[in-house]
Amino acid sequence: MRPHSISRRLFWGTALAVLVFFMLAGFAFYGRYAEHLSASRGERLKSEIYLLMAATELDASGRLQLPATLAEPLFSLPASGLYASIFNPSGQEVWHSPSQLGRRLPEPQQPRAGEWASWRAGAADRQYQGLAYRVQWKIGGQSRSLLFVVQEDEQAFQAQLAQFRTLLWSWLGAAGVLLLLVQARLLRWGLQPLRRVEGELQQIEAGQLARISGTYPDELLPLTDRLNLLLDQERERQQRYRDALGDLAHSLKTPLAVLRQCRDEADYGLRLQEQLERMERIVAHQLGRAATRGRQALAEPIQLAPVLERLLAAMRKVHGARGLTFELECPQELVTRLDEGDLYEIAGNLLDNAGKWAQARITVSASHTEHALRLAVNDDGPGFADPLAAQQRGVRLDEAVDGQGIGLAVVADIVRSYGGVLSVANRTGGGATVSLQIPDQ
CATH class of the missing domain: 3.30.450 (Beta-Lactamase)
Incomplete structure (x- = not known):
């Protein structure tokens, strides 16, 4: 059964309370x-x-x-x-x-x-x-x-007694009716902001508005802010889908052109295997971009340290033959509202890239500063030849090879979807630092 509207429930609840009060008073x-x-x-x-x-x-x-x-x-x-x-x-x-x-x-x-x-x-x-x-x-x-x-x-x-009873119930009845009329007017006035929100949502559905822009009471601000965040997230997600599909189509053009041109060459099988692997990486990356969740309204907070500890345990096994040391600096009570899958993708790619270039030690640090989450991965490898170029998207994915920044591009896309900033730098004395800062949601 469909529940009554809030205004009707409040009106009839008030009417019942007024009736009981005036009857008892009478x-x-x-x-x-x-x-x-x-x-x-x-x-x-x-x-x-x-x-x-x-x-x-x-x-x-x-x-x-x-x-x-x-x-x-x-x-x-x-x-x-x-x-x-x-x-x-x-x-x-x-x-x-x-x-x-x-x-x-x-x-x-x-x-x-x-x-x-x-x-x-x-x-x-x-x-x-x-x-x-x-x-x-x-x-x-x-x-x-x-x-x-x-x-x-x-x-x-x-x-x-009868005369007093008649006058009493007449006055009480008139006062009750007047009070209900005033209450109905107050309810209509008090619920007017909700009706305006409904009207703006209908305009958004009709394509006449992009987001809720009216001025609302303090009690409704969390609701309108969350609705606007959901609308922004949905537009960002749709834009990511379009960008990923466009980049995928464009990135596959080069491998397909190479395959067409070398059909008659003697090493066609080797070239075919090389381009198929290249296309596989491109497709995996673009699908990962499209699946990035980004900022989520009302997301449940998760503890950061357990996720990083699990990733470090996995990296110790992957790079165990090289004897790398992985260290974690993260308070146990630190929490974040990042999607857990996105967090695994960010930290996993940064650790994997650091593991490929590090000589002996990799340090992961996480902290909360100025209403933002800061995550940094330090390694003692050769560092970046050009840090400014490295933190830009410079090389297209159809031109990159394994180990030349595909993971960093994935991280950059995810961080950007959360409204964050990714930066890279060389450390004094050798090594590189990749850090990101994501504002609180």
Whole structure:
């Protein structure tokens, strides 16, 4: 199944996070508000009981005396939703507010003297919140117990909660939608550089651009740099293929012409063998050039010392009859991002050439200086007759013979593909030095 785009995944992930956040926030706000509203109602009912107690008096015979108009006007308004009652010790109602006229209310709870009782009960298809308080009233040395009860219709309380709930979810919903719209705009703006990279890649595929050239944020610079490196490497590889094929065709012309001209000569067989070997070297070299990998983006680093040690072991066997000494100066921790095959080709050719001319000793040194790998091969042979000419490509491969620089030409091609520099020089006191420097990738 094809995965969703990054923008869709980010948008829906953000939408889910926003939904969960606002739902949790909404439930938390609503619960807190309901608790606050319920506590406020409880305090208000308690204050109504205190007002009722302050307005209540008993005559000498113990009968209740209440004013015709109470401090709370809702007690005087029929069906106002707020009702008050007073009960005697036997639980009989001895007084109720005018607002209770003709209305049946739930039976109150019976707390002990000096204690409060709260309840929620239903009657006549309505829910009521009640609060009761029992006092001991002293009259003429006698004590009389009275129960003061206040009950309120839940309808107004529920309507207030419903109004708050509607406003809360409306505001939270509007805020969530606005946040998602802003988030969608931010995502589009934030991912715009990726869309520009995609557009430039399409232009490169269409041949309208050679490489990615736009200005991009720091997070995308490694990506665009690596893409440009891959594009450059591919162009270099294609150019190497074309150059190798062109050089191969041109280099084979001379051996073929020689074979055509000496067909009738007596030593034709010897000349044929000589030119076939020559063509074999030319073909091997040109194929090697074409197969050179060169710089590779995201190449895995390899340790240099083990590769050089294996090559030196092989050279000791190849040149063992001459008693040559091979020495290595390379830190074990030194690493390089060169392709291992290219590294074998470079070091192998340099060591083989040095082994052909050295008298007794060959030294290989490797180091890392100024963000570049430096590799040098020193020998104690006769040196180069003309170092300046030797480090140039001077002699064509169709004119060279074994031992006259074919290996050095191979090394030069590979080093050039990595953006490096190859140099040759004669050493003071005798011998030659071939060194190369390849910048870090």
